[in-house]
Amino acid sequence: xxxxxxxxxxxxxxxxxxxxxxxxxxxxxxxxxxxxxxxxxxxxxxxxxxxxxxxxxxxxxxxxxxxxxxxxxxxxxxxxxxxxxxxxxxxxxxxxxxxxxxxxxxxxxxxxxxxxxxxxxxxxxxxxxxxxxxxxxxxxxxxxxxxxxxxxxxxxxxxxxxxxxxxxxxxxxxxxxxxxxxxxxxxxxxxxxxxxxxxxxxxxxxxxxxxxxxxx
Amino acid sequence: xxxxxxxxxxxxxxxxxxxxxxxxxxxxxxxxxxxxxxxxxxxxxxxxxxxxxxxxxxxxxxxxxxxxxxxxxxxxxxxxxxxxxxxxxxxxxxxxxxxxxxxxxxxxxxxxxxxxxxxxxxxxxxxxxxxxxxxxxxxxxxxxxxxxxxxxxxxxxxxxxxxxxxxxxxxxxxxxxxxxxxxxxxxxxxxxxxxxxxxxxxxxxxxxxxxxxxxxxxxxxx
Numbered sequence: 001x002x003x004x005x006x007x008x009x010x011x012x013x014x015x016x017x018x019x020x021x022x023x024x025x026x027x028x029x030x031x032x033x034x035x036x037x038x039x040x041x042x043x044x045x046x047x048x049x050x051x052x053x054x055x056x057x058x059x060x061x062x063x064x065x066x067x068x069x070x071x072x073x074x075x076x077x078x079x080x081x082x083x084x085x086x087x088x089x090x091x092x093x094x095x096x097x098x099x100x101x102x103x104x105x106x107x108x109x110x111x112x113x114x115x116x117x118x119x120x121x122x123x124x125x126x127x128x129x130x131x132x133x134x135x136x137x138x139x140x141x142x143x144x145x146x147x148x149x150x151x152x153x154x155x156x157x158x159x160x161x162x163x164x165x166x167x168x169x170x171x172x173x174x175x176x177x178x179x180x181x182x183x184x185x186x187x188x189x190x191x192x193x194x195x196x197x198x199x200x201x202x203x204x205x206x207x208x209x210x211x212x213x214x215x216x
Numbered sequence: 217x218x219x220x221x222x223x224x225x226x227x228x229x230x231x232x233x234x235x236x237x238x239x240x241x242x243x244x245x246x247x248x249x250x251x252x253x254x255x256x257x258x259x260x261x262x263x264x265x266x267x268x269x270x271x272x273x274x275x276x277x278x279x280x281x282x283x284x285x286x287x288x289x290x291x292x293x294x295x296x297x298x299x300x301x302x303x304x305x306x307x308x309x310x311x312x313x314x315x316x317x318x319x320x321x322x323x324x325x326x327x328x329x330x331x332x333x334x335x336x337x338x339x340x341x342x343x344x345x346x347x348x349x350x351x352x353x354x355x356x357x358x359x360x361x362x363x364x365x366x367x368x369x370x371x372x373x374x375x376x377x378x379x380x381x382x383x384x385x386x387x388x389x390x391x392x393x394x395x396x397x398x399x400x401x402x403x404x405x406x407x408x409x410x411x412x413x414x415x416x417x418x419x420x421x422x423x424x425x426x427x428x429x430x431x432x433x434x435x436x437x438x
Contacts, residue, residue, distance in 0.1 A: 049297075049300075049301055050300070050301070051297070051300065051434075051437045051438050052438045053438065068303065071300070071301045072301065072302070072303050074301055075301075076297060076298060076301045078294055078297055079294070080292075080293055080294025080297065081293065081294055082293060082294040082295045082297070082298045083293060084226075084230060084289075084293065084295070085293075086230055086233040086234055087226070087229065087230070087233075091226075091229070095222055095223075095226045096298070098217045098218075098219065098221075098222035099219045099222045099223055099299070099302060099304065100219070100298075100302050100303070102217065102218055102219055102222075103217075104217070105217065108217070141294075144298070
């Protein structure tokens, strides 16, 4: 699978945030979008997820046999966690498992148990999510990644409020996803501890530089 | 469980646990109806005659009060973004949420109406017809309201704007709801015609409003 952006230009209001950006992300390869604040990292991720229509250029996907579009093939993890305070941790995740993939009750509850213990939230399964700390909520939001299979992961600052152990866990999960032929595009300030990621450096004016010395 | 049902069930669970939205709507309904006789004076005949109209209008306003919450919470916590990337079309997600609003808010309001009608000297014989017209008419309230809620999602103080946008759309529902009650009250023919048009308004809203609301949500997300 191969995700290709061709001469992408994205405008927010009157400001051109990304101009004439081309890049390719391949299955099994992590593409880390780096750059200073305001460089357009979030805009790029949201454009790929289909929220923002580009004003010029196209994003295309090759090597996918299903008739789903990029958004439906993607997990989008943004700044907000998508966690409901008045549902328990397990209920939150069970909802997303059923909503994103469906399946019968037993299958959903198996997936939820597995994901909760994977993210170290097993003991908190029956607590209202409103009582969880910021980092625990973030982990609960990330646990969505493992309850529904999606070939493309779009992660926007996934490590915010995570501790070192959780960051490592996330890196392991990403690595596993890549090994399974998945595709990861992440906007981040941290290297995430991944093996040989590709960097897409967005400049202050949205210019792209893919050279190796552009790494942070 | 299918995604549509999962969302419906989640919204109902949240409506029960949060409680405040339904409590506010029911409380508002009670207060408005209780204040009207104070303003109009103790003329029982007059109150009895205008009771169905008052109950209908107060129901519209009470339902309106709870509409902003339909998408607000999901927008604030990021759930809406995840829903927009799910295989279930956003139109169906909107329909599921509007249906949950109907069940959790509009139906309780409709069931409360005959009880409040006692304060307005509502003819008891009319009460079943009143509830029937409300149950048939309120899907339009929830579904058309979801369009307004989606359009005003990011507007500050969106509640007032929502009222301006949505209340005119409720006029057909109000007209045919009241006329159905009027025909039934007088024992005249014509009840079924009014009732059918009322139901048709609801069915058309159920079919068309999710498309408009989903388009509005996509704009809000961009």
